[in-house]
Amino acid sequence: MDPSPIARPAAPSPRIGLALGSGSARGLAHLGVLRAVAEAGLTVDCIAGSSIGALVGAVAAAGQLDALEATFQTFDWRKTLSFFDVVLPRSGLIDGAKVGELVRAHVPTARIEDLPTPFAAVATDIVSGAEIVIRSGDVIDAVRASISVPGIFTPLRTDGRILVDGGMSNPVPVSVARDMGADVVIAVDLNHDIVAGKNFRPDTPVPAPRWVGGFRQTMAELKDALLARGAPAQAQFARWAASGERLPNIFEVLLASINVMETRITSARLDLERPELLIRPPLGHVRFLEFGRADEIIRIGYEAATQALAGWRPPRPA
Secondary structure (H helix, E strand, C coil), X not given: CCCXXXXXXXXXXCCEXXXXXXXXXXXXXXXXXXXXHHHCCCCCCEEEEECHHHHHHHHHHXXXXXXXXXXXXXXXXXXXXXCCCECCCCCEEECXXXXXXXXXXXXXXXXXXXXXXXXXXXXXXXXXXXXXXXXXXXXXXXXXXXXXCCEEECCEEECCEEEEEHHHCCCCCHHHHHHCCCCEEEXXXXXXXXXXXXXXXXXXXXXXXXXXXXXXXXXXXXXXXXXXXXXXXXXXXXXXXXXXXXXXXXXXXXXXXXXXXXXXXXXXXXXXXXXXEEECXXXXXXXXXXXXXXXXXXXXXXHHHHHHHCCCCCCCCC
């Protein structure tokens, strides 16, 4: 009689980590990606996020994505403007307190260690240039540090450091997800097609897309707030507003510079730190503050993730 086959233990399921990249309003695509991941039957064991990826990642780790999606679906240009808690002449245009309130409304747990899913936010020490991975402490502080786009948001000062946007050092934190114990990393890159054709072109007329009317209205209202009697730096803004120079404004300079830098950093790091699955939603047409396009952005993220996940199975750990 043939001997009985030797039973072999089943291979362990791989630990899956998500690396959610930076990208401001484009980061709403993470909501669609996460929905597609859940529909594919994949269990996420840890989440690392940079900038807007940290904001969405913290809410995902708390299990409150549906509520966050519903909130962003109410955004228009006026509501986006309401988050501009202008604090000039400090080290940024926006204090970020209202963003903290948004996160707190969707993350009932105060500390990262208490989140149901392990979570890490990436920030950058503006003094040393070091990448800072935050895996403990207050959730709001972690997200607030990670989203602090230089020149736009004031930096977060904590533990003797001055922290700014995680996209400055690690825009798609694959390495962080691996350090958290992930065997398989699904990464979402929102920066791969945003530079070409998206940065300003001085003195070159470009047909205005449909959204530009709302953008101009928002910027006009922000300008009125900055020029209001008694507003911080009112005299300086008055001089800028009176200038007839056809040069890019401060927002255009800052955002275009950050776009170029983060695109280059993302490309270099992904060459060295390759995820098992890379999802790249086509979002080059979406601007920095277009949160009013939530439905469209989420749908694009969902469709890109669904296509990438079709037929894909996470490899077993060796």
